[in-house]
Amino acid sequence: MESDLLKNILRDMLLARAFEERAAQEYATGNIAGFLHLYPGEEAVAVGVLRAAEPADYIVSTYREHVHALVRGIPATVVMAELFGKKTGCSGGMGGSMHLFDRERRFMGGYAIVGETFPIATGIGYAIALREQPEAVICFFGDGAVNQGTFHESLNMAALWKLPVLFVCENNHYQIGTEIHRHSAVTEVYKRASGYRIPAQRIDGMDVLAVHSATQEALAQIRAGNGPQLLEFETYRFRGHSMADPGSYRPKLEIQAYENEDPVKVAIAETLAVYPSTEQLAAVGVDNIERLQGHLHSGGQLTLEQLAAIKAEVSEEVEAAVRFASDSAEPTLADAEAALTCNRRGEVLV
Amino acid sequence: MVEQVYYWQALNRALDIELAADESVIVLGEDVGLFGGSYRVTDGLYAKYGEWRLRDTPISEGSFTGLAVGAAMVGLRPVVELMTINFALLALDPIINMAAKVPFMSGGQFPMPLVVRMPGGVAKQLAAQHSQRLEQTLMNVPGLRIAVPATPQDAYWQLRQAIRSDEPIIILEHELLYFSKGPLEVGLEAPPMHRAQVRREGTDLSIVTYSGMLDVSLRAAEQLTEKGIEAEVIDLRSLRPIDWDTCSASLEKTHRLLVVEEDSRFAGAGAEIAAGLTERCFFNLDAAPQRVAALELPIPFNASLEAASIPRIADIIAAAEKLCSP
Numbered sequence: 177m178e179s180d181l182l183k184n185i186l187r188d189m190l191l192a193r194a195f196e197e198r199a200a201q202e203y204a205t206g207n208i209a210g211f212l213h214l215y216p217g218e219e220a221v222a223v224g225v226l227r228a229a230e231p232a233d234y235i236v237s238t239y240r241e242h243v244h245a246l247v248r249g250i251p252a253t254v255v256m257a258e259l260f261g262k263k264t265g266c267s268g269g270m271g272g273s274m275h276l277f278d279r280e281r282r283f284m285g286g287y288a289i290v291g292e293t294f295p296i297a298t299g300i301g302y303a304i305a306l307r308e309q310p311e312a313v314i315c316f317f318g319d320g321a322v323n324q325g326t327f328h329e330s331l332n333m334a335a336l337w338k339l340p341v342l343f344v345c346e347n348n349h350y351q352i353g354t355e356i357h358r359h360s361a362v363t364e365v366y367k368r369a370s371g372y373r374i375p376a377q378r379i380d381g382m383d384v385l386a387v388h389s390a391t392q393e394a395l396a397q398i399r400a401g402n403g404p405q406l407l408e409f410e411t412y413r414f415r416g417h418s419m420a421d422p423g424s425y426r427p428k429l430e431i432q433a434y435e436n437e438d439p440v441k442v443a444i445a446e447t448l449a450v451y452p453s454t455e456q457l458a459a460v461g462v463d464n465i466e467r468l469q470g471h472l473h474s475g476g477q478l479t480l481e482q483l484a485a486i487k488a489e490v491s492e493e494v495e496a497a498v499r500f501a502s503d504s505a506e507p508t509l510a511d512a513e514a515a516l517t518c519n520r521r522g523e524v525l526v
Numbered sequence: 527m528v529e530q531v532y533y534w535q536a537l538n539r540a541l542d543i544e545l546a547a548d549e550s551v552i553v554l555g556e557d558v559g560l561f562g563g564s565y566r567v568t569d570g571l572y573a574k575y576g577e578w579r580l581r582d583t584p585i586s587e588g589s590f591t592g593l594a595v596g597a598a599m600v601g602l603r604p605v606v607e608l609m610t611i612n613f614a615l616l617a618l619d620p621i622i623n624m625a626a627k628v629p630f631m632s633g634g635q636f637p638m639p640l641v642v643r644m645p646g647g648v649a650k651q652l653a654a655q656h657s658q659r660l661e662q663t664l665m666n667v668p669g670l671r672i673a674v675p676a677t678p679q680d681a682y683w684q685l686r687q688a689i690r691s692d693e694p695i696i697i698l699e700h701e702l703l704y705f706s707k708g709p710l711e712v713g714l715e716a717p718p719m720h721r722a723q724v725r726r727e728g729t730d731l732s733i734v735t736y737s738g739m740l741d742v743s744l745r746a747a748e749q750l751t752e753k754g755i756e757a758e759v760i761d762l763r764s765l766r767p768i769d770w771d772t773c774s775a776s777l778e779k780t781h782r783l784l785v786v787e788e789d790s791r792f793a794g795a796g797a798e799i800a801a802g803l804t805e806r807c808f809f810n811l812d813a814a815p816q817r818v819a820a821l822e823l824p825i826p827f828n829a830s831l832e833a834a835s836i837p838r839i840a841d842i843i844a845a846a847e848k849l850c851s852p
């Protein structure tokens with residue numbers, strides 16, 4: 177792989193981590209409110225997948241989508257401003273953290289109802305197929321979303337009509353507090369695609385290069401007119417489900433150690449399994465960012481000075497984003513009304 | 527040229543014209559293609575436009591309606607046919623959470639030229655699960671528009687207008703209207719899509735109604751003449767937005783409001799109509815507004831109980847007489 181692409185990938189991942197950690201701080205100080213779902217730990221998936229996509233492809237994502245937006249090229253300033261609910265945000269302050277949109281970059285939204293990304297992506301795929309264009313749709317979803325009816329309904333239609341959709345499962349093993357063995361009869365998500373004759377694979381989602389090449393191959397198949405593909409990336413989130421989940425600010429192992437001592441809580445913990453065990457953490461391996469840094473460094477593609485420079489650059493980018501968001505104006509009720517009637521186009525209703 | 531056509535034929539004509547005029551118009555739903563539609567609305571169109579434009583779908587209401595939302599975001603103009611409104615309950619997420627919200631939540635970036643058509647209302651002994659009226663559920667959703675055509679001419683006009691609009695529009699059709707006949711003049715200029723229409727002039731009370739209840743109300747109005755009561759009958763044609771001005775103008779003349787609706791009374795469409803007009807016309811009213819509505823019952827299968835569950839001519843006459851008695 178070219179070293180420019182590798183450096184871009186590393187930069188994306190460092191920016192992603194810095195952005196999310198900063199968003200958490202802004203949440204703590206009250207500049208960001210509402211639901212905030214962070215991505216640390218899962219960066220390799222968004223970065224590997226989206227760096228393999230073309231500008232003409234469409235992206236459909238979930239509520240955990242800040243990083244998808246950033247990698248897609250939406251400036252950190254307007255993403256942060258949207259998290260702050262400001263008028264300058266990429267959704268004008270009407271959507272917030274869970275609903276980032278950017279029509280120009282074909283970023284078709286973050287959706288907060290689990291399972292909605294499937295039909296939206298399938299519909300965009302339908303339009304592409306009808307118009308016979310060489311584009312594809314990338315549809316993100318979590319491991320919890322595959323038990324929603326729309327997963328099965330949409331995979332069926334996508335396969336039936338050979339639609340150009342890449343289904344991307346970000347399997348972080350949890351649906352909020354419910355571990356995958358407690359929410360799914362079949363825990364290998366990729367196997368479910370066989371029910372719809374959709375080619376699927378399970379890939380190490382902590383290895384950004386593996387993610388990238390698997391995505392390239394899948395997109396090539398899709399563009400060759402072979403219909404949808406599904407990729408399952410095994411990954412892990414280091415924080416709680418959202419900022420409302422207390423797992424986010426306490427060391428997970430420490431909590432488990434405390435909980436283990438309380439006989440009542442042991443019983444609860446056995447049923448809940450909210451926090452990862454040491455084995456689970458070991459199973460997902462080292463941090464995806466550290467892994468890539470090590471790879472680039474040992475391969476002679478990156479000096480420690482260069483690494484430090486990139487880190488300084490992304491941290492300045494994030495600081496600038498926070499300044500931009502803080503300084504931006506609030507949207508008005510007139511802006512809300514304008515957003516609601518944006519498609520009226522002079523129509524006289526009554 | 528005025529023709530006498532069935533309501534389904536008027537819808538079919540509207541679809542045919544719009545499919546021919548714009549390649550981005552597509553129709554999708556269960557049995558809309560090869561089979562020609564459960565109520566014949568898409569009769570002949572599959573042969574003419576092919577399977578990509580007339581798409582037979584699996585029984586996946588939630589997802590094919592959501593598919594239409596995604597397609598609309600990138601510029602197709604999908605017309606979804608939900609076989610009946612009863613199955614729309616499975617498509618409420620795409621209708622309410624996606625179609626009505628995406629243009630707004632994106633800060634006004636995306637068009638939503640989506641039409642969702644569905645037959646509803648009480649037909650003939652289809653039992654509780656197939657006799658629903660869900661207009662109230664959809665009326666409370668900012669971002670949606672709802673047309674309720676009661677005649678072939680309106681069905682034709684409003685479907686064409688809906689397809690050409692970039693906003694998400696629900697068309698509530700009525701199962702008993704598909705095989706009713708009425709005049710259709712294709713070349714006639716359409717009024718604004720949501721404007722109400724006075725169907726019968728009168729001086730003593732205003733009956734405000736819509737969809738399947740229009741015909742029942744008009745027949746009640748004829749019989750009321752024999753009792754010396756002249757009812758004005760207003761066909762709302764739309765439930766969101768509601769044309770308050772046409773109704774208010776009528777109440778300025780009659781001073782009495784009777785709402786006739788097929789859905790059940792409690793928190794039904796009529797509640798909004800009566801409240802909205804009371805706010806606007808309170809000082810013009812000589813009596814408290816009244817509603818004739820369906821009973822608080824799931825619709826019974828038994829034929830006579832079914833008939834007794836929804837407004838009948840006699841119910842409207844009784845309510846009008848009471849309203850007009852000094």
Ligand SMILES: Cc1ncc(C[n+]2csc(CCOP(=O)(O)OP(=O)(O)O)c2C)c(N)n1
Binds near residue numbers: 288290291320321351
């Ligand atoms: C239809 C629906 N049900 C429940 C929720 C509440 N909820 C939000 S996220 C979530 C867990 C989803 O887990 P997963 O799909 O694995 O995604 P992850 O958050 O792990 O990325 C739940 C239950 C929701 N938003 N939508």
Ligand SMILES: [Mg+2]
Binds near residue numbers: 318319320347350
């Ligand atoms: Mg998950």
